[in-house]
Amino acid sequence: MSKKEDAVDHIMNQWRRERPDLDPSPMGLIGRLARCEMLLRRKLDQTFEHFGMTSWEFDVLATLRRAGHPYSLAPTALYSSLMVTSGTMTHRLQRLEKVGLVERVKSSEDLRSMLVQLTETGLNLINQAVEAHIANEQAILDRLPVESRKQLDKHLVTLLLVLETSMDESTT
Template sequence: MEDEVDRIVDAWRRERPDLDPAPLHVFSRISRLARHLELARRAAFAARGLEPWSFDVLSALRRAGAPYELTPGVLMSQTLVSSGTMTNRVDRLVAAGLVERHGHPGDRRVVVVRLTDPGVAAVDAAMADLLDRESALLAALDKGEPAVLTTALRDLLRPFDGD
């Protein structure tokens, strides 16, 4: 069953027989799938009044476990943003009532960001919605195929992740 990527690869083979467009079979499909994933993520987050960046911060806090708090520095490293960007994001989440800032009990010079109850509810609902949407994206695969795909993608990403 031919798809759009097959037609693109065939066209490149016809137009540039000196090139091997075989990598397009993988990467064009990954690119197209990434677009569908991005749309699903945005829809899951928007349904909860969140943006992708706010979900990233809230989910980092939620994954930390109770009491769902981290320093801004740890949040920066987990979300790969600068100090100024993280300050802006935390300010916006505080204004929305999803997180609060407070001093660390052992050292008041250290600021800690903590999820509020509405923040926990928002990130939990968004995560459940996201997983439903991502499961739907995988529904066309046979039972064992997600595990095979996981292994192949992990191997493909390993050089970029420094493992």
């Protein structure tokens, strides 16, 4: 591999050699996105580990924190926002409840329903973790020129909208 080639170029070159009848260029974009996600996940997880949490724990706590005071949501709103199943959410909430980061409280609007709410410990933890998380993301992106970041973000918005639209169409 030359300095201008990445790991995905190597894979695509192998396909070009083995199957010259195919155009592997879609593999390039998708493969790079997947590889970027894997490498980013490693760097992000290091920050979460510093706070004794996993990425999913961070996501749950951050979602509750973003909801604003009193930092609570209905379980259905929480699992819909995090795009996980209700069973997965139940398991995750039990784990977070067990370690004292969230608690279930009665809804003031509907006394028959329960909300998931950050505890004081959970609020303090997520406030510290989100600061470190943003600093980590900034450090990761600092190696890219500002204009490249803006262009990449613009293109990723376009791709995400296309993917979300195609997902919406496939579910109807």
